[in-house]
Amino acid sequence: MKSERLMDLISEIDPELIESADIKPTKKKAAVSPVIISVLAAAACVAIIVSVGYVFLNSRNNSKNKSFDNQGITWNEINSDNKNPASAEPEKKIDVKINMVDEYGCNLSLIVNNKEDYEKYYTYGDFVLHKQTEDGDVLLTPKPIDKTKIQTIVPATDDPKGEGEIIPYIATSKEPVTLDQNETSVDIVWGYNYGDLEKGDYYITVDIYDSENGTIIQTEIPFTVE
């Protein structure tokens, strides 16, 4: 068989590649010494004190420019100078926003913070629907997808190892999901075309592949059909 020859020749691949595949990935964890923790804690305290003072002074200065709505629930910022407060959250390069998900399909947006990074490194994604049962996960076999930008469907492989698991049809994009000019997000509309799903707990996994680092950004979207 030709595959036997290929199997034999895989023995001869570069030793560096063989060795690197045997290194267990570790979660990136910053080694932080107690001294650094103390310094950071002190810095955080100072930042909080300064912020509280700033907000207090600002609220006094701008109180004339702020108006509450008649329910007293929200307020409208009139003074534009106070926009864009510094965010402590680290910037995510790509994010998945759920617009809608139900038994018929879902509508998701890939939100991109840096278009250049996105176009350079994030080349494709996998969208898989799972059903949770008492025995664990069962992957469903929906037939995606209504969006032209998500093009390819990988066909099911029926239970290759006899373990009762079925690989689903998976919506993937062989071609990059590109953004039009000035776009910062791309919508993905996925109709399962599976009829309506039965009652139960489900989740969708969205895997976006980062070709720069060879890593996957995974998002899980749980939902229940009642």
Add this chain to the structure above:
Amino acid sequence: MEDTQIIELYFQRSESAISETDHKYGAYCNTIAYNILQNSEDSEECQNDTYLKLWNTIPPTRPSNFKAFIGKITRNLALNIYEKHKAQKRGAGSVELALDELEECIPDASASIPSEDSVVTECLNSFLKSLPTQHRNIFIRRYFYMASVTEIANFFQMNESTVRVSLKRTRDKLKVFFEKEEIYL
């Protein structure tokens, strides 16, 4: 002990070379052998054969990457044992499954002359180096180390479905790559 020191022991014909190899790489060898043979006794036999082969090969060979060198020897010996068992109708079928999967990478060209081993290996190396790290490592763990999809998913802390998709995609890409480079098996 450092690999270079162990290799030096082989060159000195010191029997502690074997015990040091076993201490450092025994579990590594056994895992590779077991992935292929799915049998503890056979794996142990394969592990001992690996040490004998190392003893007979070093010197004169001085491997630059000792771990990969041991891995290759173990894998080849385990595949030989597997072949013998297959002839005797024994075997666990894990290799058959991997072979079936690899069949998908073979370009359709029955009339073409098979490429030389060195050419195919070179092509494989360039292909693997062109892959994102994670996809490459998944492929190598499956088809070099012969790990199951479940083991790979646990190793890389991923979903099994993600591993299967990655393998499928890499096999498809390899086929295209072979066709483009006009490699025939």
